[in-house]
């Protein structure tokens with residue numbers, strides 16, 4: 001698996017990322033105000049600032065045999081958006097395990113036993129919290145591209 005930080009990609013990718021960030025904050029604020037209150041200490045988050053994991057937002061590129069071992073992302077949230085059409089590759093997708101059932105660990109062969117495989121179509125975002133163990137399932141043909149960003153939200157004004 002290789003990662004292409006969005007900041008090294010073209011203007012279209014930067015604009016798409018900005019629109020993903022805006023939509024994400026709007027959806028969280030409008031549809032999950034209580035969750036925002038619990039997590040961020042405020043229900044209005046549109047003016048909050050993203051603090052991303054280094055090198056993110058990024059586009060992950062998985063060639064045949066590429067995948068990602070089970071891990072947690074350790075930020076408040078991660079948003080993943082498939083860039084590839086589902087028909088562009090076989091295998092792939094993200095496997096999630098119920099919290100606490102599987103710690104981050106090395107797997108030579110990613111085993112989705114006990115996990116839930118999510119293989120959404122192009123453009124369908126998946127949002128999860130930073131303590132959920134997940135893995136990128138091995139791609140068996142074609143190439144899979146996935147937009148991925150793990151983040152916290154910060155406020156400049158203390159209130």
Ligand SMILES: O=C(O)CCC(=O)C(=O)O
Pocket residue numbers: 060068073080093094095134135136137146148
């Ligand atoms: O490949 C996937 O579906 C998961 C990607 C991922 O977990 C990550 O980039 O941190």
Ligand SMILES: [Fe+2]
Pocket residue numbers: 071072073078134
């Ligand atoms: Fe991850």
